[in-house]
Amino acid sequence: MSVAAAGPSFSAYNWAGSGSYSGNVSVVDKVPPEMLFLVDSHWYQFAPLNPLWHSLLGFAMCLLGFISVCGNGVVIYVFSCTKSLRTPSNLLVVNLAISDFMLMATMTPMMTLNCYNETWVLGPFMCQIYGMLGSLFGCVSIWTMTTIAMDRYNVIVKGLSAKPLTNKGAMFWIFQVWLNSIVWTIAPVLGWNRYVPEGNMTSCGTDYLSKDWVSVSYIWAYSVFVYALPLGVIIYAYWFIVQAVAAHERQMKEQAKKMNVASLRSSEAQQTSAECKLAKIALMTISLWFMAWTPYLVINLAGLFSPTSISPLASIWGAVFAKANAVYNPIVYGISHPKYRAALYQKFPSLACAPESNDAQSQGSGATAVSDEKPAA
Numbered sequence: 623m624s625v626a627a628a629g630p631s632f633s634a635y636n637w638a639g640s641g642s643y644s645g646n647v648s649v650v651d652k653v654p655p656e657m658l659f660l661v662d663s664h665w666y667q668f669a670p671l672n673p674l675w676h677s678l679l680g681f682a683m684c685l686l687g688f689i690s691v692c693g694n695g696v697v698i699y700v701f702s703c704t705k706s707l708r709t710p711s712n713l714l715v716v717n718l719a720i721s722d723f724m725l726m727a728t729m730t731p732m733m734t735l736n737c738y739n740e741t742w743v744l745g746p747f748m749c750q751i752y753g754m755l756g757s758l759f760g761c762v763s764i765w766t767m768t769t770i771a772m773d774r775y776n777v778i779v780k781g782l783s784a785k786p787l788t789n790k791g792a793m794f795w796i797f798q799v800w801l802n803s804i805v806w807t808i809a810p811v812l813g814w815n816r817y818v819p820e821g822n823m824t825s826c827g828t829d830y831l832s833k834d835w836v837s838v839s840y841i842w843a844y845s846v847f848v849y850a851l852p853l854g855v856i857i858y859a860y861w862f863i864v865q866a867v868a869a870h871e872r873q874m875k876e877q878a879k880k881m882n883v884a885s886l887r888s889s890e891a892q893q894t895s896a897e898c899k900l901a902k903i904a905l906m907t908i909s910l911w912f913m914a915w916t917p918y919l920v921i922n923l924a925g926l927f928s929p930t931s932i933s934p935l936a937s938i939w940g941a942v943f944a945k946a947n948a949v950y951n952p953i954v955y956g957i958s959h960p961k962y963r964a965a966l967y968q969k970f971p972s973l974a975c976a977p978e979s980n981d982a983q984s985q986g987s988g989a990t991a992v993s994d995e996k997p998a999a
Contacts, residue, residue, distance in 0.1 A: 647669065647670060648665070648666045648667065648668060648669060648670065649665055649668045649669065649670050649671060649821070649822070649823060649934050650665055650666050650823070651670065652670070652739075652740055652741035652823070653741050653742065653819065653823055654741075654742070654743065654745070656745060656746060657742055657745070657746060657749070657819060659746075660746060660749065660816070660817075660818045660819055661818065661819055661823075662818065662829070662831040662832065664831050664929055664932075665821055665823075665934065668821070668933060668934050670740075671740075671822060671934055671935060673740060675822075675935065675938070676737045676738075676740045676822075676824065677737070679733075679737050679822070679824065679938060679942070680733075680734045680737030680738055682942060683729075683730050683733050683734050683737065683942075683945070684730065684734055686726065686730070686942075686945055686946055686948070686949055687726045687727070687729070687730030687731075687734075689949045690722060690723065690725070690726035690945075690948040690949045690952075691723060691726055691727050691730075693949065693951075693952030693953065694719040694720075694722045694723035694726075694948065694951065694952050695723060696952065696966070696970065697715070697716070697719040697951070697952045697962075698716055698719045698720060698723065699969070700962060700965050700966050700969060701715060701716050701719070701962070702716060703969070704965040704969075706961065706965075707961060707962065707965060710786075710787040710788055710789050710791065710792040711770075711773055711777075711787060711792070713789065713792040713793065713796065714766055714769055714770050714773065714792060714795070714796070715770070717762070717766050717796050717799070718763060718766045718767065718770070718951060719951065719952065721759045721762035721763045721766060722759070722763060722947070722948035722951055722952075723948075724755075724759050725755070725756070725759035725760070725763070725945065725948045726945065726948045726949075728752075728755045728759075729752070729755065729756060729825075729945060732744060732748065732752055733752075733824060733825050733941075736823075736824035736825065737824050740823075740824070741823045741824065742819050742823050742824060742825075742826065749817060749818070749819060749826040750811060750817050750826070752817070752825065752826045753810065753817030753818075753826040753827055753828065754807050754808070754810075754811065754817065756825075756826075756827065756944075757803075757806060757807045757810075757827075757828070758803050758804065758807040759803075760915065760944065761802070761803035761806050761807065761848055762799055762800060762803045763911060763947065763948075764848065764849070764852050764911060764915070765799040765802060765803060765852060766796075766799055767852075767856070767908045767911055768852040768855050768856055769795045769796075769799060770908075771855065771856045771859040771860060771905075771908060772855065772859055773787055774859065774860075774863060775858075775859035775860075775862060775863060778863050778866055778867065779859075779862045779863055779866045806844060806847075806848060809840065810828060810829075810840065813836070814836060814839075814840045815828050815829055815832075815836065815837045815840035815841065816828075816829050816832075816837070817829070820937045820940075820941065821932065821933065821934035821935075821936070821937030821938070822934045822935070822937055822938050822941075823934070825941050827918075827941070828840070828841065828844070828922065830921070830922040830923075830924075830925030830926060831925045831929055831932075838926060841922055841923075841925075841926060842926075844922075845919060845922065845923065849915070849919055853912065856908055860905055906954055910947065910950040910951075910954070911947050911950070913943075914943050914944055914946055914947030914950070915943070915944050915947065917939055917940045917943045917944070918940035918941070918943065918944045920940075921936070921937060921940040
């Protein structure tokens, strides 16, 4: 005896109901014929994703794109148009905002369109462009954050013995960041690995499923030089920053005890406090970046060691978490950067809470112009 279904059934990979897929179909079936040469045979074993996932992913991308473009656009405008914020250190912050802005401004329209069509519809050439842009702006972000960590190390750990960062020096490091990122971005186009559709077929990235030596060597080199090496530099810088801050705090407490006062509020102490606050902001931003990109790295390495564990649904999260990183930075700086918050309130009163005058004048001035003021202290 057959029992009629009460209604359409839902699962992660299909929608059994009116207009649903039926028979022996896969997630690749909707891919245009001209794209098939880029699709790995691994994906043919998976049923089509439930259309609801595509809708949710498209909505999430639109939301993240809107927040990122608006937030980073405001950061770029405020830092560029506020004279007191135009310091060498803040040039690095602006560069970070630019890379995040461009990431979502270029990725969101293409990925949203593909989510609406439930597959990649823009052709092989745009797949290469999409992969290149994602890799480029991702590399720029991580190496900019690495440079910010090095600048904090130079100011806080080396102190008066450090050579202050100048506008010319900041522009040199920004140029190096972009040059290095462009090299890693162009390599797959020239034959060292390649850009291919990812599991959900709505975005493109590096090929982590091919087992040939050329493809595997790129994934390993990229993982080491674009993830592990910057992470090592950042950990090194902040290890010594924490030690320097802790040592300074002990000295200040001992000196205050000798002078029989509760605390020392000299200009040097205020300056050091501002530096430490900015270091915490940078550390928070960097931590969020690695939280965002680690899932993507895990997926890439899983493709080398355990490809059977990667499904189209699992591949979605790497892309979403990576792109969500572009949303964090304007929020972090808006909440934690006193002088930026003060400038934001002046230009967009409806977007920020009124800063406390003492906070903006004492801590903010030291935090944003720390590389200029420290050597003169």
